[in-house]
Amino acid sequence: MADEKAEKILAALGGASNIIDIEPCITRLRCELEDGSVVDEKALKALGAHGVMRQGNVVQVIVGPEADTIASDIEDLL
Amino acid sequence: MTLSVGSPVAGRVVSLTEVPDPVFAQAMVGPGIAVEPDRVAADVVSPVDGTIVTLHPHAFVVATEGGAGVLVHLGIDTVKRKGEGFTLHVVKGETVRAGQAIVSWDPAEVEAAGFSPICPVVALDAPADSLGDLSEGATVAVGDQLFSWQR
Numbered sequence: 012m013a014d015e016k017a018e019k020i021l022a023a024l025g026g027a028s029n030i031i032d033i034e035p036c037i038t039r040l041r042c043e044l045e046d047g048s049v050v051d052e053k054a055l056k057a058l059g060a061h062g063v064m065r066q067g068n069v070v071q072v073i074v075g076p077e078a079d080t081i082a083s084d085i086e087d088l089l
Numbered sequence: 090m091t092l093s094v095g096s097p098v099a100g101r102v103v104s105l106t107e108v109p110d111p112v113f114a115q116a117m118v119g120p121g122i123a124v125e126p127d128r129v130a131a132d133v134v135s136p137v138d139g140t141i142v143t144l145h146p147h148a149f150v151v152a153t154e155g156g157a158g159v160l161v162h163l164g165i166d167t168v169k170r171k172g173e174g175f176t177l178h179v180v181k182g183e184t185v186r187a188g189q190a191i192v193s194w195d196p197a198e199v200e201a202a203g204f205s206p207i208c209p210v211v212a213l214d215a216p217a218d219s220l221g222d223l224s225e226g227a228t229v230a231v232g233d234q235l236f237s238w239q240r
Binding site for chain 2: 061062064079
């Protein structure tokens with residue numbers, strides 16, 4: 012289940028090849044991406060994200076307190 | 090039941106909207122309040138009785154037996170400090186009492202390093218109207234009530 016969510020979030024971020032770095036911070040995933048423009052905000056929100064903040068290729072996905080777990084699940088997929 | 094949420098730090102209570110971070114200012118992870126901490130080295134304490142479910146040097150979440158999660162974040166973007174200047178006194182999964190020391194830090198040092206040391210205290214995933222007695226504008230000591238949470 013959790014892994015599936017991580018997989019979907021990863022896909023919405025443009026896939027493993029688009030990830031430079033993912034860092035969890037309590038309520039959010041700070042994602043440094045190759046290309047921030049491909050992020051599927053709608054999909055992320057459908058997956059339960061409270062919000063998505065973009066600053067160029069740094070995209071923060073607000074996922075709530077499960078951020079740590081999700082980040083480590085995503086790390087496992089990379 | 091009503092949960093009393095105490096201040097993890099001493100300082101001046103301000104609205105969450107004054108926090109220079111949209112996630113907190115827009116209450117994306119829940120409603121709450123923020124404390125502009127006194128600029129002296131101090132112990133940060135647990136706002137409620139519960140279990141430490143998430144623990145970083147610069148932030149933690151305590152969940153009560155009833156499942157209420159209270160997030161305490163020490164400063165903004167302080168994840169970039171990578172733990173420098175924060176000394177933890179508990180481990181993840183530990184049972185804590187309200188008022189128990191969780192981490193030591195120095196808000197003045199955080200500020201000198203270029204970060205806002207403001208401390209958002211958030212009732213995770215709570216409906217906004219479930220919080221009452223918000224102590225906005227007050228000066229609080231460690232452990233003084235910040236707000237009540239109707240659950």
